Amino acid sequence: MSFSFASLKPEDKPVLIASGFVLVILLVGTVYTMATQGSAPLLSPNYLLQQLQTGSFLGIVAAGMMMVILLGHIDLSIPWTVAAAAMMATTVGGDMALPTGIAVGITVGLVNGLGVAYLRIPSMIFTLGVDSVLRGLMVWHTGGFAPQDQATPIMRFLAADKILGIPVAIFVWVAVSLVIVLILGRTAFGRAVYATGNREGAAYLSGIRTRWVIVGAFVISSVCAAMAGILLAGYSTKAYQGMGNAYLLPAIAAVVIGGTRILGGQGRYAGTVVGVTLIVLLNSVLSIMQMPEAGRQVIYGCVIVGMLLVYGRGNKVVS
Amino acid sequence: MNSLLSSLAISMRQNRGFYGALFLLSAIYLIYNILHPRGFSSAVFVQNANESVAIVFVAMAQTIPVLMGGLDLSVGAVMTLASCIASVLVNGSPLQIVFGMIVTLASGTAFGFANGLIIVYGRLQPIIATLATGAIAMGLALFIRPKPGGDIDGDLNWALTNSLWDFVDTYQLFDPDALWFQPIAWIPTPFLIIIVVAVVVWIPFRRTVTGRTIYAIGSAEGPAYMSGLPINRAKIAAFTLSGFFASCGGLYLAIQTASGNADITQAGAYTLNSIAAVVLGGTSLLGGIGGAIGSLIGALILRVISFYFRILSIDPLLQPLVEGLVLLAAVSLGAIGVLRVKNRLDLFR
Numbered sequence: 069m070s071f072s073f074a075s076l077k078p079e080d081k082p083v084l085i086a087s088g089f090v091l092v093i094l095l096v097g098t099v100y101t102m103a104t105q106g107s108a109p110l111l112s113p114n115y116l117l118q119q120l121q122t123g124s125f126l127g128i129v130a131a132g133m134m135m136v137i138l139l140g141h142i143d144l145s146i147p148w149t150v151a152a153a154a155m156m157a158t159t160v161g162g163d164m165a166l167p168t169g170i171a172v173g174i175t176v177g178l179v180n181g182l183g184v185a186y187l188r189i190p191s192m193i194f195t196l197g198v199d200s201v202l203r204g205l206m207v208w209h210t211g212g213f214a215p216q217d218q219a220t221p222i223m224r225f226l227a228a229d230k231i232l233g234i235p236v237a238i239f240v241w242v243a244v245s246l247v248i249v250l251i252l253g254r255t256a257f258g259r260a261v262y263a264t265g266n267r268e269g270a271a272y273l274s275g276i277r278t279r280w281v282i283v284g285a286f287v288i289s290s291v292c293a294a295m296a297g298i299l300l301a302g303y304s305t306k307a308y309q310g311m312g313n314a315y316l317l318p319a320i321a322a323v324v325i326g327g328t329r330i331l332g333g334q335g336r337y338a339g340t341v342v343g344v345t346l347i348v349l350l351n352s353v354l355s356i357m358q359m360p361e362a363g364r365q366v367i368y369g370c371v372i373v374g375m376l377l378v379y380g381r382g383n384k385v386v387s
Numbered sequence: 388m389n390s391l392l393s394s395l396a397i398s399m400r401q402n403r404g405f406y407g408a409l410f411l412l413s414a415i416y417l418i419y420n421i422l423h424p425r426g427f428s429s430a431v432f433v434q435n436a437n438e439s440v441a442i443v444f445v446a447m448a449q450t451i452p453v454l455m456g457g458l459d460l461s462v463g464a465v466m467t468l469a470s471c472i473a474s475v476l477v478n479g480s481p482l483q484i485v486f487g488m489i490v491t492l493a494s495g496t497a498f499g500f501a502n503g504l505i506i507v508y509g510r511l512q513p514i515i516a517t518l519a520t521g522a523i524a525m526g527l528a529l530f531i532r533p534k535p536g537g538d539i540d541g542d543l544n545w546a547l548t549n550s551l552w553d554f555v556d557t558y559q560l561f562d563p564d565a566l567w568f569q570p571i572a573w574i575p576t577p578f579l580i581i582i583v584v585a586v587v588v589w590i591p592f593r594r595t596v597t598g599r600t601i602y603a604i605g606s607a608e609g610p611a612y613m614s615g616l617p618i619n620r621a622k623i624a625a626f627t628l629s630g631f632f633a634s635c636g637g638l639y640l641a642i643q644t645a646s647g648n649a650d651i652t653q654a655g656a657y658t659l660n661s662i663a664a665v666v667l668g669g670t671s672l673l674g675g676i677g678g679a680i681g682s683l684i685g686a687l688i689l690r691v692i693s694f695y696f697r698i699l700s701i702d703p704l705l706q707p708l709v710e711g712l713v714l715l716a717a718v719s720l721g722a723i724g725v726l727r728v729k730n731r732l733d734l735f736r
Contacts, residue, residue: 188734189718190672196659197715204708211704330512365526372519381510385612
């Protein structure tokens with residue numbers, strides 16, 4: 069056994085450390101509940117599945133966000149892509165609800181991708197602009213109120229029902245994860261994403277059509293956000309204003325905690341899954357402890373900084 | 388005279404974004420005042436200035452990390468933290484008020500300093516480190532003020548949110564109707580605060596070695612290091628100054644609204660708007676080009692656009708859409724240069 073920590077690949081280290089931290093969170097939470105209530109709800113499968121069900125929305129958003137971050141870009145249009153997809157899906161309703169929501173995602177992704185790849189506008193500001201345009205369109209469409217349309221039965225099924233005792237939403241998350249893993253690991257497009265994220269000029273010179281790679285990654289990100297929006301509308305039976313606001317920063321945090329480099333070119337999907345789990349469990353343990361919002365924010369921030377200080381440090385500039 | 392003109396021409400060529408923003412602002416503010424039913428008046432100017440101060444300061448705070456090629460996602464949260472601290476401390480006797488203001492500014496500055504330490508010695512990417520510290524600042528703000536509210540000295544509120552005449556009148560500094568004072572008595576106090584802070588803090592700072600190092604880091608960090616520039620000191624100074632500007636915005640917001648409100652959504656909106664203002668003001672998100680004065684103008688452009696909705700009878704439901712489209716159009720204007728690029732490799736910086 070020549071296994072040692074130092075021999076790990078740099079992209080595997082964060083996954084292991086973050087997994088370890090997930091266990092620490094579970095342990096601390098369990099010790100707390102044992103001490104105060106004498107029971108261990110955190111370790112019961114039902115509770116964990118319920119947490120993962122709400123976590124699957126974040127997981128799907130983070131999966132898409134990871135594609136964009138791997139390119140060294142960022143997608144700030146997530147919040148209103150989520151809301152727009154949910155609102156359009158519930159408005160159209162019937163059999164066309166799901167395709168409509170996905171179509172919203174594809175459209176937003178194409179706009180984002182074309183703006184970033186062809187106009188070369190920094191993604192930070194272009195997606196921000198697209199986000200506020202989407203917000204404007206939705207306020208115009210709904211009159212500024214929560215739309216009255218109900219989620220369709222199939223949306224309810226995907227988000228809130230269970231198969232064999234396991235929430236369907238988790239199956240959706242697993243399916244999305246499989247697709248992303250296959251894309252990143254087994255297709256030319258996936259390799260092109262890593263190459264473009266490392267150095268776009270070099271990738272271009274080696275024959276990769278980097279602009280289409282960027283467009284593709286943004287489309288995947290927006291479609292994932294749209295799917296999360298559809299599920300979220302199904303979960304809460306309707307769409308509402310600002311429903312996606314709570315997903316942007318946690319998604320970025322989950323991707324980065326999972327060891328994906330914010331400058332692009334490096335990162336594993338397993339890390340993102342661990343990052344999402346970490347954030348979801350941290351939230352649920354803090355709510356079990358009845359931590360006020362103030363304390364939650366502080367702990368949340370400290371955990372991100374702490375994790376990054378352990379393995380996210382950059383290189384010293386020496387030349 | 389001739390050399391002055393030619394140096395102005397050079398400056399214009401080098402700072403196209405800045406002069407473009409300045410021209411745009413003058414144009415839209417002039418048209419705003421022409422369209423305004425009551426024409427230009429000091430009262431309208433005072434109100435406009437009041438509503439602009441917080442976002443102007445936050446935009447200036449955002450500029451400095453952006454000049455280094457980074458991004459500070461905690462500016463809105465630091466501003467909120469400062470306004471919550473101010474809503475507790477800025478009242479009582481004059482001495483207590485001054486003490487409260489100093490503590491407010493000092494705590495925001497200290498938070499920026501801590502950001503700088505984490506980024507330099509932890510070697511973290513600014514964008515992600517400040518995402519986390521922003522959450523911490525929000526948490527601290529919520530500790531101080533779990534519910535909106537607060538107590539701000541009423542005289543201070545009145546003096547700082549009106550014209551200079553009222554400022555002099557409130558504190559009985561001298562006779563506000565004095566003849567020599569008339570030409571400047573109509574100027575809004577908040578407008579003057581912005582100008583004074585920008586001129587006293589930013590312009591001297593820019594001329595120091597630390598200030599120039601920030602530009603050098605944004606252009607090329609490696610060569611800046613090899614030239615012996617104080618990289619670490621400049622980075623820490625940049626985030627400290629950013630925290631200072633953000634806390635100026637927070638202090639003014641607390642005085643203006645006479646309360647503090649630890650609203651996470653509002654803090655996020657300020658952060659995102661500050662990025663938009665920085666870009667509109669001609670600062671490159673890649674770093675090395677631009678300045679805080681440009682962001683000041685960029686923030687004012689954003690505000691003036693929203694003033695238009697009040698005097699034009701645009702359906703209120705369309706307002707967010709128009710705002711978004713204007714932002715998108717403005718940043719797309721900067722992309723025209725892409726069409727002129729002959730060597731496609733130049734695109735991939």
